Amino acid sequence: MKPLRFEITNPILLLVAEELFIRYRERTKKRGKYFFRGTKVRKMIPVVSIVGRSDSGKTTLIEKLVRQLVDRGYRVATIKHDVHGFDIDHEGKDSWRHKKAGACISIISSPWKIGIVEDVEKDHTLAEIRERYVRDVDIILSEGYKGNHHPKIEVFRAAMNHELLCSREDNLLAIASDLSVDLGVPCVDINDVALLADIIERDILSACG
DSSP, X not given: OXXXXXXOOSHHHHHHHHHHHHHHHHHHHHTTOOSSSSSOOOOOOOEEEEXXXXXXXXXXXXXXXXXXXXXXXXXXXXXXXXXXXXXXXXXXXXXXXXXXXXXXXXXXXXXXXXXXXXXXXXXXXXXXXXXXXXXXXXXXXXXXXXXXXXXXXXXXXXXXXXXXXXXXXXXXXXXXXXXXXXXXXXXXXXXXXXXXXXXXXXXXXXXXO
């Protein structure tokens, strides 16, 4: 019998489904069954993706949202999607030499931060990255990943002279723009970061309890 597969796009229903799944996993664990690796049941961390065309101001908006949410007492993680690949190590440095010699994972650690460079065989989804790497935060803000099912805020500027990438059906939470756009979701002035944070707090963080 094939497993039943379906996709939930409504952010509130998604959070409820994730919570029910966590409770199910906790019950099966008590009976000695482990649905996932490990024994610790963790609360599902909500994700909000900041999407938009190149040079629309996604990074700037994320910077402002991170500061705004941190000032409100939330712990924030960010994930940046780079379809072109990247290199954060420096040629000639010890960790670079470890990786160049053939290490599939190279970790550099200090008393203040840890950096990991790991070979992967595919482009991981936000859910996979969250499950594998993200701990002890209240929310994840991602830059890019416009094709995912998580709630999205699209950055849209009149000067870009393009149509929006997302619609309400794409789980669009809000639009951050320099003009008025009517898509049935809040359209917020791109500089009104406090209001965008209010929407995230009300519709996403409050729903997570």
